[in-house]
Every structure is written in C-alpha cells, then in structure tokens.
Amino acid sequence: MKKNHVFMAIALPALALFFIFHTYPALQGIFYSFTDWKGYGSWNFVGVKNYLNVFKDNRAGAAYIFTFQFAIVTTIVVNIISLLIAIGLNSKIKFRKTLRAIYFLPYILSILIIGFIFNFIFAHFLPQIGTVLGSELLSKNILGDPDLAWIGIVIVAVWQGVAFNTLLYLAGLVTISEDLYEAASIDGAGIWTKFWKITFPMIAPFFTINMVLSMKNYLMVFDQIVAMTGGGPGKSTESISLLIYRGGFEGGQFAYQSANAVVYFVVIVIISIIQLKILNRREVAN
C-alpha cells in the first residue's frame, strides 16, 4: 500500500466514527430543537418556538443565573488560591514533594464521591462545630438554605479545582529564572513589585489557559450538584446541565431541552472567545 493510502486508511475511519458518535448527535439535537418531539412518538416542526420559550422560561433563566454566578465565583476563587499555593510550592520550602502530592490529590478523586463526603460535612460536621462554638451561621446546614446552598457547591468545586490549576501555575513558575528576582532585588523591588512586574507577566499564558478552562468546566457543572443538593433546595442550585438532563430524560422535553442545549453551546463559545480576546490583549499589553 502506498504511504498516502495508509494515512487515509487511518484518518477516514477516525473521521467516520467521530462523526457518527459526536457530530451526528449534535446535528440531531439541533434538528429536534425545531420540533415538538417529546423523546418518543410523533413530532411536528414548530420553528423557533422552543427558543422563544427558553428565553421566557423562568426555570431556565434561574438555571443560567445560578450557573453563571457559580462559574464566575469559582473560577476567580480557584485561580487566586491556586496561584498562591503554586507560588508557595515554588519557593524554598521543606517537604516540597510531599506537599505538592497532597495538593494534587483531589484531582485524581471522583467528584461525585467527594461531593457526597462534603454533603455530610455541611449537613452534620459543621453544624456540630457550630453548636459547640455557639455560632448560628455554622450550626445550620447551608445546603438546606436556598440563598446559601450555592456557596457549598463553590467550596467543593474549589477544593477539587485548585489541584489542577496549581499544577499548571507551577509549570509556569519553574520556567522563571531566579536571576530575574535577584536583579530586581538589587534594583530595590519589593515582593509586590516583583509579583506584578516579573511573576505575573511570565505566567500570563498559564493564567489565560486556566481562566478559560476553569470557566468552561464550571459552566458545565453537574456531578457536584447531583451529589450535594440535587439542584435544591427548590430549584435554587439547578445548573444548566442538570436542567437539560432532568427535562430531557425525565420531563419529556427532548426538543425543548435540545433548544436549551443549543443556546447553552452558543453561550459557552461566546464566553470562551471573549475571554481569549481580553486575556490575550492584556498579555500583549504587558
């Protein structure tokens, strides 16, 4: 067989399989979003009715607001903490290997099971501590409070998310030469100046990747919520993924949730592009 034929014989099946199991379902989803299909039985075209309904739907609106609030807060908190830990791990410390291994541990664990464990911490452990300390805020289960439950989910997501982001920042930090800091010290630069003039510009590409990846991941939040609140209390922590899952599989809203998924997809793409644009411009400006 000729060289080019061999390459084709490898690439074509890969293309076919990927199309069948990824692109084709996506196209079907888009197709059904213009129908009234329940997931079974007959269907009719309804035009853009599903899309109009998504925008009028309070439940969907609440899911979008919750998901955004959660994703933005978690992305910021995760990145601040990760950066601090990475800088710490990169300085001259004892037990560096062990500490690094501990901080990375959450990355290898099942998010769902960690969520179950945290569920217990919020429901039983913290209230016990709160009662001993006489603190009213701690003595109740925040996951049972519609206004506070989302914070519990942020905490689990941060607990786990810090692991990977720290590793990425660490990868960036080790590339910065010690000489740069020494030269800056001779010029009389303080810690703060060194961070903003040396550290941050040098790891800016890693910052960009982390912000974009974190945001994208947290916009798709699902496992944590299933384990912690199931979307409750009420619908206060129902994320977009969970809404699509529930409505699509349990609520007979196959076509409607497909339209919701298309909107969701467009939103994720737009946000990723905006983030890349803004963050890249800042990198260049530096």
Next chain:
Amino acid sequence: MTRKKTNWIITVLLMLGSLFILFPIYLAITIAFKTPPEMAGNLLVLPKSWSFDNFKQAIEMTNFFNAFKNSFFITFFVVIFTVLTNSLVAYAIARNLHKKFYKTLYFYFLSAMFIPFPIIMLPLVKQTSAWGMDNLVGLIVLYVVFNLSFNVFIYIGYIKSIPVELEEAAIMDGASTWGVFWKVIFPLLAPMNATVAIITCLGAWNDFMLPLVLLSDQGMATLPLVQYIFQSQFSTDYNLAFASYLMALAPMILVYVFAQKWIISGVMRGSIK
C-alpha cells in the same frame, strides 16, 4: 549561586493548608470504621474499634466487586485502545498537515472540545440504545472516540518535534508506513503515551455522567454510579455509606500513593502542551 534559606513561614502555611485537603479524607476513613452510636459524639475522634463490618456490609449491599469489575473493565480497555488508536490518528494527521483534508480534520477534532456534552447527550442516548450500545462495550467505544478530540491535539504537538529524518531512514531500510509508526514513532511517543494513559485512566475511572445516561442495566454500573444508585438506600447510615465511598476511592488513592510523581509529571506534560 547563592543558596537561599528555607522559608519556614511558607512551609508552615502550606502544611496548614494541606490539612484542608486531607480533612475530608480523614473524615471518610474514620466514619467508615465507626458505628451509628459513635456518630452522636465528637466526629473528629478516632473510631473505638477498627472493625471491617461496615465494609463487609457495604460490599454485599452495593455488590462492590461487580462495580469494581465494571469500572476496571472499562478503564483498562479505554486506556489501551485510546493510546493505540489516538496516537495513530494523530500521527496520520501530523505528517500531512500541509494537506487541506488533514488540516480540516485537525480543526474538526479540535473544535469538538468546545461542544458541551449536554448538547449531544439526549440524541446520543437514543442512538446508542437503538444500536444496542447501552452497555460497557458501548461506553468504551464512546470514550475512545470522544478522547480523539483532546488527544490528537496533544499528540500532534509532540509528533511535530520528532524529526522526519528518522522515519525516512527507516523507510530506506524497507519499513512500511505502518511499520515505521509502530517500530519508530510509537516508542518515541512513550512520554506522551504515558500522559494520555494517565489522563484517560482518571477520566474513565471517575466519570459519572456518561455511565449515568447511557447504561440501562444496574448490573453494569460503575463505582461512582453505584454510590449514586445506593444513595437513598444508605439513607442515614453514614457509616455504611462512607465505607462504600472509601472503597470506591481507595483504588485510585493506592495507585496515587505509589505513582504520584509519575502521575503529576504526566498530567503536567499534557497540560503545558
């Protein structure tokens, strides 16, 4: 070079911080060994006795070994097939990027990374159940195919750094394209193969959403899915639940304890590509 002194303040701060990471694990271990009456007391103390009764009961209740077998089966074959096929596809694309077809293919796989799973989830589940793929084999096929998107991206970055001259020399010696890949390129990809194997292994072992929506038979449930299915039956017996959680987490933690250096460097290699 001047040797700097150990920064003890940062060391201590990081050690204190690591307690936050270890605490939930500590809680899981101690509660898994406790009995329901002990739960009324201070949750921080160690269990009175280290009895394995909770574990025995959890194993029976959740059919732990069956779920373990399912998770292991899926993870094992997903890792093997992902490494073997995805590297091959990446190689075919990497060596032909100057051609329009392969370049398009590259961006096609790449752009799929931006498609959120929920958009394909509903039709995919219909499709797989209609084709009799709502089982472990179906799951393996889907993981291997979906992994292409990310892996092609990181493999290609690495393959580009391998000089073409190496292959040309092998071809001069009479090796076929197929032979060149397996005998010359694949061994050179070893560090990237390790990275892909690690990331794929973690992804397949811990995934919850795809088994949740795809599998129709409870006997096929994976370890995370089993914890979800039995959540209502554990009800308030937290000792039983935590014994079950701990057993589900333990295999990965054990692997991590022995291979953490390798895992961390593997993931790092993949992330900076």
